[in-house]
Structures are given as structure tokens and as C-alpha cells.
Amino acid sequence: MRRIACFRPRRALWDDGPVTSRPPAADRAGAIWVVAVGVYMLAVFHRSSLAVAGLAATERFDISASQLATFTMLQLLVYALMQIPVGLLVDRFGSRAVLASGAVLLTGAQAGFAFADTYPLALLARLFVGLGDAMTFICVLRLVSTWFAPRRIPVMIQVTGLIGQLGAITAAVPMTWALSNLGWTKSYLVAASLGIVMTAALLLVVHDAPDARNLRGPAMRPAAIRRSLADSWSHPGTRLGFWMHFSTQFSATVLGLLWGFPFLVKGEGLSEHAAGLLLTVMVVAMMAAGPLIGWRITLLPWHRSTLVLSILVAIVAVWTVVLAWPGEAPLPVLVVLVVVTGIGGPASVIGFDLGRTSNPPHRLASATGIINQAGFFASLILVIAIGLILDWRTPGASTDYSPDAFRWAMSFQYLLWAIGLVQIVRYRIKARARLRVDDPDEWAAQSGLI
């Protein structure tokens, strides 16, 4: 175990010097990344594994649609609330220890969910799924930042996000098959058992740094924690990253986790098969756009917020076309909707790059935690708002929501987009001003773009 002795206070954007003293071997870095990304993919698999089990869950626990939605809300809430504590834990105990704890939690929680036969027990199990899930992504980003040359980090982070999304796809098809062929308990137990294999691989392969299996940061007292978080938060680059993440990912997350299927079937009149296909197209668009976005910000690192703003405007525009369409929007328009909305996923990842280049390494994980909570809080707000608006626009206690009710509910997104747009523009101006003060040479060379 090695303690972090000192940190370089500031790193240039693409300065290729490694965080640790020896240059990491490429093959070791690759092996570590493969295992870490496998754990992240498993976390996304567990996160999404309820999406296709909705009907089975309502029968098993004898619950209503809103009780079913509570599972998703609870998971999102725990995930978002845990981001800062997990970031601090990673800065203190290193990625390996926190990632292993997350994998163990996920495995235990999913096994508990397999045997849960009452609604409260199932809720408790999903709470721990959210907790374990919250402990993976930040660790993987930290490992990527340690093991890869800075020039390669944006693409590696995007590819990490891309492979994570495979977890959502594998959750859809094999889980649907397993639930109808193996039944509830066996399906979730098989899913949980994958965690045992991944935890063993992680403990064997993953090292926090080339010269340390476990890297420990300094013990932090409450005052130091407050100062570290305040330092991260007060940097306009961190806030810019926060609002980028807030604005771009909620639409895709909410469609993918809960409301996409009912919106496309009841709101847009698609068959269940076509709706399922469109949600898969959305994940494929996320995966395809990730490396392109990573490559583009490697080439033009000082145009990151411009790229995010362009994608955000495209998302708002295509939603406006769908929501303003008289009656049901045609299929090609809905395809464009899911593709553009899906691109918001990898666009949100640009926020982490702002966190990385605005904070010293010892604050990296906590800055990532601050940024990563944004999109999940926005998603949680939207999940709840859509449910409330649908109930408000639907007579009686019926859940037979009309296209008009969905139009109202989905329009709530404009409020979140407006807040996000204003904040991105504000903090882009502030981040540019900070760059001018901190690094006048870079400012002059890049004409002040960020």
C-alpha cells in the first residue's frame, strides 16, 4: 500500500506526465481497465435489470404502477446522494477498495432481490443495488486517469461509458428470456453470481497505481473534507462540468429506466415491439457517439462547452418537433428523437473531463462525484414530475395515460433544460475568466475558449 505523498498542484490539459512516478505499462493498464469496465458494465446491468421485469414485479409483490416506479426513484436517489461520499472514499481509500466493496454490495443486493417476497424487502434490496452501483463509475474514471496518458483519457472515458451501456442491452434481452424460462429467483441469482466472478477478477488484477496495489490518500477530518469539497465546487470548471452533466443525460436516463416505453406506446401509439426496438436504438446511438465525442474533444479540448451546448440545443429542438407534432409523430421522427436524446449520454461525460482538467489529482474523485450526481438528480426530478403530471392530467385513479397527458408531462423537461442552459453559459464565462487569470499563456494560445 502506498500513500500519496504529494500532488502536482495543476496539470496542463494534455500534459502526458503520469500522476505516479513510473510510466504505466500499456498491457497492464489494458488488463486493469478491462476488469474495471467489466464491473461497471455489471453495475449498469443490475441497475437496468428491473426495467424488463416490471410486469413480473407487479405480480410478485402485488404492487401498483406507482409502487413499481418507487424502485427506480429509490435507486436514483441513493445513487445521486452517494456520489460525494463515494468520491471522498475513493480519494481516501483508492479505487480498488471502493470498487471491490461496490461489487460485493451489488452481488449481495441482487441475491437479496432474488429471494425477496415482500415489497419492503424488495425495496431494501434495490436500495443496496443503488448503493453498490454508486460505487463503480467514479472508481473506474479514477483508474482511467491514473493508468492512461492524459491525451488518451477523453476517448478512454467515452469508451468506458460505451461499454457500460452494453450492460443495459444485456439486461434487456437475456433477463427477459431468463424471467420467462427460469423464473424470478433463479434469474436474479444467476445475475448476482456474475458479481462473484467479477469481484475475484478485480481483486486479482486491479491495482490503484503502477507501484501500489492500494493507494491511500490522507485521512480527512470534517474541516478538511469541507475545504476540499468547497475548493472543487468553487472552481468554475467543476460547476461547468456539473451543469453539463445535469442538462444532457436526464432525458435518455428517464426514457431508458422508466418512462420511455409507456411514452412511446401510449403517447406515440407504437407497438410494444417497436417501442422496445427504439429504446435499444437509443442505447446504440449512445455507444456510437461516445468515441466520436471523445475523439473530438481530444482534438479540440477548448471547445468542450460549445459541443455540449450544440448537442443540448439539438435535443431540445427534436423534442419540440415531437411534442408539437399534431397527433402521433411519424416513426422516422421518433427514430431521430431517440438517436439525438441518446447522444446526450456521452455528451454528459464531457462534464467529467472539465472536472479532471479543473482539479488536482487528489481531488479528482470528489470532483467527479460532485459532477456525477447532477444528471441523476435531474433524472430523479423528471421521473417524479412525469408521474405527478400524468396523474394530474388523467381522470380518476386510472393509469391509462393519454397522448395529451404525456405531452404535458414530457414538457416538464423544458424547465430543466432552461436551468441547465443558463448555468452552462454562466459558468463557461466564469471558467474562461478563471483560465485567463490562472494560465494567461494558455488563454492567449487558445483565444480563451473552453
Ligand SMILES: N[C@@H](Cc1c[nH]cn1)C(=O)NCC(=O)O
Ligand atoms: N452519462 C453516463 C454515462 C454514459 C456514457 N454513455 C452514455 N451514458 C453517466 O454519467 N454514467 C455514470 C454511471 O454510473 O453510469
